[in-house]
Amino acid sequence: MITCADFMAEIGNYLEGDVADEVRHQLEHHLSHCQTCTVLVDSSRKTLKIVTDTGSFDLPEATFRPIAERIMARIRSSDK
Amino acid sequence: MSYFGEVALGSSFQPFAALQEQFGFVPKLFRAQTLLPRVLEAESALISAILFTDKALTRIQKECILLVLAAVDGNSYCFTLHYQMLKLLGVPEQRLDCIVADYQRADLSPTTAALLTLVFTLGNKEAAQEASSQGLSDESILEAILTAALSRFLCTLSAGVGATPDFAPRPIPSLQVPLSDTEHSAEFFRSTPKPPDNFAPMLFLRKEFGSVPKVFSAQTLRPDILQAETDALRHLLLPEDALTRAQKRDILLAGADLETLRTRGLTENQILEAVVTMSFGAFFNVLQAGLGAGSDFTARMPEKKAHLSVPLDRHTDVTVVDPDAECVGKVKAGDLDAFEELMNRHSQRVYRTLVGILGNPDDARDAMQDTFLKVFQHLPGFEGRSKFSTWLVSIATNTAIQRLRERRPMESLDESGPDDEGFRPRQVQAWTDDPEQLYSQAEMRSLIENGVMKLPIKYRVVLMLRDIEQLPIEEAASALGLGIPAIKARLLRGRLMLREALAPHFISSGNRRSAQGVTN
Numbered sequence: 368m369i370t371c372a373d374f375m376a377e378i379g380n381y382l383e384g385d386v387a388d389e390v391r392h393q394l395e396h397h398l399s400h401c402q403t404c405t406v407l408v409d410s411s412r413k414t415l416k417i418v419t420d421t422g423s424f425d426l427p428e429a430t431f432r433p434i435a436e437r438i439m440a441r442i443r444s445s446d447k
Numbered sequence: 448m449s450y451f452g453e454v455a456l457g458s459s460f461q462p463f464a465a466l467q468e469q470f471g472f473v474p475k476l477f478r479a480q481t482l483l484p485r486v487l488e489a490e491s492a493l494i495s496a497i498l499f500t501d502k503a504l505t506r507i508q509k510e511c512i513l514l515v516l517a518a519v520d521g522n523s524y525c526f527t528l529h530y531q532m533l534k535l536l537g538v539p540e541q542r543l544d545c546i547v548a549d550y551q552r553a554d555l556s557p558t559t560a561a562l563l564t565l566v567f568t569l570g571n572k573e574a575a576q577e578a579s580s581q582g583l584s585d586e587s588i589l590e591a592i593l594t595a596a597l598s599r600f601l602c603t604l605s606a607g608v609g610a611t612p613d614f615a616p617r618p619i620p621s622l623q624v625p626l627s628d629t630e631h632s633a634e635f636f637r638s639t640p641k642p643p644d645n646f647a648p649m650l651f652l653r654k655e656f657g658s659v660p661k662v663f664s665a666q667t668l669r670p671d672i673l674q675a676e677t678d679a680l681r682h683l684l685l686p687e688d689a690l691t692r693a694q695k696r697d698i699l700l701a702g703a704d705l706e707t708l709r710t711r712g713l714t715e716n717q718i719l720e721a722v723v724t725m726s727f728g729a730f731f732n733v734l735q736a737g738l739g740a741g742s743d744f745t746a747r748m749p750e751k752k753a754h755l756s757v758p759l760d761r762h763t764d765v766t767v768v769d770p771d772a773e774c775v776g777k778v779k780a781g782d783l784d785a786f787e788e789l790m791n792r793h794s795q796r797v798y799r800t801l802v803g804i805l806g807n808p809d810d811a812r813d814a815m816q817d818t819f820l821k822v823f824q825h826l827p828g829f830e831g832r833s834k835f836s837t838w839l840v841s842i843a844t845n846t847a848i849q850r851l852r853e854r855r856p857m858e859s860l861d862e863s864g865p866d867d868e869g870f871r872p873r874q875v876q877a878w879t880d881d882p883e884q885l886y887s888q889a890e891m892r893s894l895i896e897n898g899v900m901k902l903p904i905k906y907r908v909v910l911m912l913r914d915i916e917q918l919p920i921e922e923a924a925s926a927l928g929l930g931i932p933a934i935k936a937r938l939l940r941g942r943l944m945l946r947e948a949l950a951p952h953f954i955s956s957g958n959r960r961s962a963q964g965v966t967n
Contacts, residue, residue, distance in 0.1 A: 379935055380935075403875045406876065409877070409878060410946050410950060410953070411943065411946050415914060416883075417891065417895060419917065423892050423896050423915055424899075426795055426799075426812075430812065431794045434815050434816060438815075439787055439790075442820070442823050
C-alpha cells in the first residue's frame with residue numbers, strides 16, 4: 368500500500384507519464400480511494416493546460432518592433 | 448567587427464608593423480585583440496617564425512596549406528584571408544579554385560601535392576614517408592606540420608574573437624580530402640638533435656610544465672621555432688593581469704568551452720585571453736598529433752583535435768538538426784537581414800526567458816536589446832554544437848542573471864527559498880470541470896502572469912521555459928546549466944506552487960465560498 372507521501376514523491380513522474388506500468392498501477396490504485404491526491408492530480412493537470420493554452424507573457428508585435436529596429440540600427444551602424 | 452573593443456596602439460607597435468609589412472595591412476583578426484597588446488606580441492613571434500621566415504618551404508606553399516586547411520575547417524575568415532594573400536603573391540584565382548576543389552587533380556608539383564596530403568592526414572606515417580620519397584626534407588615536413596598547426600591556431604582564434612572577413616567573403620567549395628587511419632609515431636624524423644643543456648626554451652618549459660612536453664623535444668631541428676614558441680608562451684602565461692597563470696596553463700593543456708566562458712561573467716580581457724590561450728592549445732595539439740609526439744595538449748572540442756580525419760569528425764559532429772542553421776550561416780556570411788529573421792523567430796522565447804528571471808516585463812523588454820546584441824556579437828564563435836535556440840536562451844539567461852545581480856546581489860537561480868523544504872499542498876478542494884470557461888482570456892492571462900511572477904525565481908524560470916515557452920527538457924537543462932533531474936524537480940515544485948496560487952479562482956462552485964473565506 369502506498370501513502371499520500373509516497374504518491375507526492377511520484378506525482379511529477381506520474382503527471383509526465385514517466386513511470387513504469389507496475390508503479391502506475393499502484394499510484395492509480397491509491398487514487399481510486401484518495402480524494403485529496405485525486406484533486407491534486409486533476410488540478411495540476413488543469414493548471415498545466417491553462418498555463419500552456421493561455422499564451423501568457425506574449426510580447427506583442429507592436430512592442431517588439433521598435434526594440435528590433437533599435438537593435439538592427441545598432442548592428443548596421445557598427446558593421447559599417 | 449569582432450567581439451572585442453579596439454584600442455589604438457600606434458603605428459610603432461612592433462607586431463602590427465610586422466603584420467603590415469607581410470600582409471600589406473593589419474588583418475581584423477589581430478585588430479580584435481588590442482585590449483591585450485602582449486598577446487599580439489606572443490602571436491607575432493609565432494607567426495613570424497613559421498610563416499614569414501623562408502627556410503624549407505616557400506611562402507606560397509605555406510599559404511596554400513593555410514588556404515586548404517581553412518577550407519576544411521569551414522573558416523570563412525581564414526579562407527578569405529589566405530585566398531587574398533595568394534592572389535597578392537601572384538597565384539591566379541582559377542588556379543586557387545582548382546587547388547581548393549581537388550588538389551590531387553590540380554596539376555600541382557609532386558612535392559606540393561605530397562605536402563598537402565601530409566597536412567590532410569597528420570599523424571599518418573605513410574604520408575610522411577611519401578613526402579620523404581618525394582624528396583622533402585625533414586625540415587620541410589616539420590615546417591608543413593607547423594603550418595598546419597598555425598592554421599588551426601588562426602582558425603580557432605578568428606572564430607574565438609569573432610573576426611569578420613577583411614575582404615568580401617569567398618564561398619568555400621566542398622572538398623575532396625583523402626581520409627586515412629592515423630598511426631602515431633615518434634620516429635618521424637631521422638634525427639632530432641639534442642639542444643645544449645642551457646638552451647633557454649627548454650629551461651623555460653621545464654620550469655613552467657615540470658618537464659619538457661614531447662611536442663617541443665620533437666622540434667629541435669628548428670631552434671628558432673622553439674625560441675618563438677616559448678617566447679609566445681612567456682608573453683601569454685607569465686602576466687596575470689587578466690587570467691591567472693594556473694588558469695591559463697589549464698586552458699592550454701585541457702582546453703575550455705568558449706561558449707560557456709562567454710556567458711559566465713568574465714571580463715572582456717579575461718575572455719580574450721582565454722580565447723588566445725585556447726588557440727595556442729589548439730596549435731600545440733595539432734603539432735603533437737602531426738609530430739606523433741604523445742598527448743600533453745588536449746583539444747577540448749572534438750573538432751579541435753587536429754586536422755585528423757576531418758570529414759569524419761564533421762560527420763559525427765552533426766548531432767543536432769537545427770532549423771535555424773541556414774539562417775545562422777547567412778548571418779555569419781554577412782547577411783544582416785537574416786539576423787532580423789532570427790530575432791523575429793525567437794523574440795517570444797527570449798522575452799519569456801528574461802521575464803522568467805527578472806520577474807518584470809519592463810525589465811525584460813529592456814534586456815532584450817542587450818541579449819540580441821550579445822547574440823550577434825558572439826555568433827561567429829557559435830559552432831552549432833547545440834541548437835541555436837538553446838544557445839540563445841543561455842545567453843538570455845546569463846544576461847538576465849547579470850542584471851539581477853546588479854539589482855539584487857543576493858538573488859540567484861540557485862538560491863534556496865523559504866519554500867524549498869516542506870512544501871505541502873494546502874488547497875485540496877476539487878476544481879471546476881472547465882476552468883477556462885470561468886474567465887475571459889485576458890483575465891486568465893492576468894491570473895497566470897500574476898501567479899507565475901510570485902513564484903521564487905528558480906521555479907519561475909524553469910516553468911517559464913518548459914510550460915509557457917515549451918522548450919524541450921534537454922534544451923532547458925542545457926540553457927540553464929542544470930541537470931535534467933534538477934529541471935524536473937523545479938518544474939514540479941513550480942507547477943504545484945502555481946496550482947496553489949490559482950486554486951482559489953478555479954475550485955468548483957460548491958467549494959468556492961469556503962475557499963475564498965480561507966484565502967481572504
